Amino acid sequence: AQKVTQAQTEISVVEKEDVTLDCVYETRDTTYYLFWYKQPPSGELVFLIRRNSFDEQNEISGRYSWNFQKSTSSFNFTITASQVVDSAVYFCALSDVFFGNEKLTFGTGTRLTIIP
Amino acid sequence: KAGVTQTPRYLIKTRGQQVTLSCSPISGHRSVSWYQQTPGQGLQFLFEYFSETQRNKGNFPGRFSGRQFSNSRSEMNVSTLELGDSALYLCASSSRQANTEAFFGQGTRLTVV
Numbered sequence: 001a002q003k004v005t006q007a008q009t010e011i012s013v014v015e016k017e018d019v020t021l022d023c024v025y026e027t028r029d030t031t032y033y034l035f036w037y038k039q040p041p042s043g044e045l046v047f048l049i050r051r052n053s054f055d056e057q058n059e060i061s062g063r064y065s066w067n068f069q070k071s072t073s074s075f076n077f078t079i080t081a082s083q084v085v086d087s088a089v090y091f092c093a094l095s096d097v098f099f100g101n102e103k104l105t106f107g108t109g110t111r112l113t114i115i116p
Numbered sequence: 117k118a119g120v121t122q123t124p125r126y127l128i129k130t131r132g133q134q135v136t137l138s139c140s141p142i143s144g145h146r147s148v149s150w151y152q153q154t155p156g157q158g159l160q161f162l163f164e165y166f167s168e169t170q171r172n173k174g175n176f177p178g179r180f181s182g183r184q185f186s187n188s189r190s191e192m193n194v195s196t197l198e199l200g201d202s203a204l205y206l207c208a209s210s211s212r213q214a215n216t217e218a219f220f221g222q223g224t225r226l227t228v229v
Contacts, residue, residue: 043204043225045206045220047219099210099213102149102172102210102218103172103174104149104159104161104208105161106151106158107158108158109158
């Protein structure tokens with residue numbers, strides 16, 4: 001069975017600080033996909049990144065970076081120089097189906113509050 | 117390009133009633149997935165439809181059902197509503213192609229009283 005654990009329920013940091021959101025996953029499959037989504041108060045889930053299990057390359061996109069480590073089954077997300085607009089609930093998700101985007105198993109989310 | 121549209125946005129129903137929620141995917145997307153989000157259980161996968169056929173199913177009772185039309189629009193139905201069905205129901209559309217992501221709608225907030 002698949003499982004995604006986001007141990008940090010809530011995090012608060014002062015604006016411009018760096019913050020890392022942790023994600024640990026469990027799966028028996030050798031091919032799987034990992035995602036991060038952001039959920040602002042409006043409710044919709046906003047896609048941030050997708051990573052395939054065979055691609056352990058870390059990724060940086062502006063102030064966002066992701067560290068994927070298969071050895072520890074972790075896919076952590078770091079926001080550098082946080083801004084108030086980053087305040088939201090962040091979800092890590094896992095999928096083992098063929099295309100990877102049609103059935104997601106989500107973690108419980110981390111509520112991030114950026115204090116101005 | 118229009119996003120994923122879910123209607124209605126808010127709904128209040130009485131226990132025992134049934135409800136139908138609608139989701140119009142992004143143009144060209146033929147896969148629609150449904151999720152239930154509650155404070156207690158988090159985000160849980162309900163089912164996925166592709167080409168009018170249910171392709172994947174989560175662990176929900178038979179009271180939860182869905183369908184997809186030839187234009188890829190999807191509906192989900194919940195019969196004999198229970199208080200615990202109160203949730204935000206999100207739908208996601210995707211093209212079911214490699215290296216693509218699912219796009220989510222803003223959801224339907226269902227309250228059962």
